[in-house]
Amino acid sequence: MTEIKSKEIRFASAPEGMPNDSNFELAEVTIPEPKDGEFVVKNLWMSVDPYMRGRMTDRKSYIGGFVVGNALEGGAIGKVVQSNNSNFPEGTYVSSMLGWREYFLSNGDMMSPLEVHDGVPLQAYLGVMGMPGLTAYAGLFKIADLKEGENVFVSAASGAVGATVAQIAKLKGCYVVGSAGSDEKCKWLTDECGVDAVINYKSTDNLTATVAEKLPNGIDVYFENVGGDHLVAALESMNFFGRIALCGMISQYNATVMPEGPGNLINAVARSLRLEGFVVSNHFDQLGPFLNDMSGWIKDGKMQWKETIVEGLENAPQAFFNLFSGDNFGKMLVKLADD
Numbered sequence: 001m002t003e004i005k006s007k008e009i010r011f012a013s014a015p016e017g018m019p020n021d022s023n024f025e026l027a028e029v030t031i032p033e034p035k036d037g038e039f040v041v042k043n044l045w046m047s048v049d050p051y052m053r054g055r056m057t058d059r060k061s062y063i064g065g066f067v068v069g070n071a072l073e074g075g076a077i078g079k080v081v082q083s084n085n086s087n088f089p090e091g092t093y094v095s096s097m098l099g100w101r102e103y104f105l106s107n108g109d110m111m112s113p114l115e116v117h118d119g120v121p122l123q124a125y126l127g128v129m130g131m132p133g134l135t136a137y138a139g140l141f142k143i144a145d146l147k148e149g150e151n152v153f154v155s156a157a158s159g160a161v162g163a164t165v166a167q168i169a170k171l172k173g174c175y176v177v178g179s180a181g182s183d184e185k186c187k188w189l190t191d192e193c194g195v196d197a198v199i200n201y202k203s204t205d206n207l208t209a210t211v212a213e214k215l216p217n218g219i220d221v222y223f224e225n226v227g228g229d230h231l232v233a234a235l236e237s238m239n240f241f242g243r244i245a246l247c248g249m250i251s252q253y254n255a256t257v258m259p260e261g262p263g264n265l266i267n268a269v270a271r272s273l274r275l276e277g278f279v280v281s282n283h284f285d286q287l288g289p290f291l292n293d294m295s296g297w298i299k300d301g302k303m304q305w306k307e308t309i310v311e312g313l314e315n316a317p318q319a320f321f322n323l324f325s326g327d328n329f330g331k332m333l334v335k336l337a338d339d
Contacts, residue, residue, distance in 0.1 A: 010071050044078055046076040077093065154177070211234065229251075309333050
């Protein structure tokens with residue numbers, strides 16, 4: 001065994017507004033040989049996700065912030081390349097939160113061997129078979145209490161979470177409307193994902209009126225990924241006893257001044273609505289059912305997904321920036337190395 005040179009991306013400074021290159025630093029480190037009980041992982045794929053922006057801000061949240069000077073963290077799929085740990089022999093695929101680096105040393109803490117299902121690409125365990133997929137599954141069934149045949153509105157419906165939400169709802173016999181930011185994304189949602197109607201929110205003059213037009217029977221479940229005018233529009237069309245699963249509000253992540261809340265929030269009282277925020281880490285009890293259902297849907301050809309792949313660790317910050325400009329289509333991934 002030999003020491004390994006590895007590159008990593010460090011958190012250089014907290015951004016104000018939209019992050020930029022100055023907030024990130026590329027560094028080289030030496031990974032020591034593994035001692036008894038340790039092993040070295042070579043990362044193959046890493047994920048960049050909107051929630052990471054919250055970890056760059058000093059505010060109370062469900063997960064600790066990034067530390068200036070330290071390597072960033074995020075979902076990654078890797079392979080054990082050196083091992084002195086019988087539970088993680090060489091060749092084992094692992095899932096971790098130690099992305100943003102090429103290699104790392106581990107003793108197995110906070111590390112999971114990855115069971116790869118037939119016909120499922122490795123990187124899908126960072127998308128439809130990973131955290132975004134579980135977020136969609138738990139959000140629909142545990143938070144929104146989805147029922148057969150309901151009317152569902154999904155914002156950012158072509159994204160990694162949104163597209164999974166839309167397709168699961170369709171599998172449950174629901175009428176589904178999704179919003180997306182381009183005609184290409186909208187066409188994919190209807191042609192490939194079976195969504196009943198779509199809204200290009202960048203080309204509509206009145207989102208509230210368009211949502212009401214596309215959902216003439218109102219909304220029973222709204223899956224919130226955007227916030228802002230999307231939440232206003234949904235609140236205006238919610239049916240009595242409707243449920244809103246608050247998954248994310250990407251429109252506010254880079255705001256330097258928090259916008260005013262929806263002026264029609266009173267609808268939540270008048271229509272007996274339930275609005276509930278959630279994070280996927282509180283719902284790992286759903287992992288078993290989720291993996292069983294999702295692997296079956298994929299095997300049966302009932303689940304479609306899109307990926308935007310950027311190659312090279314040094315390009316990970318740009319991949320992260322693209323999340324907020326809408327330049328990604330589906331799950332944003334960074335390929336670090338070949339298997």
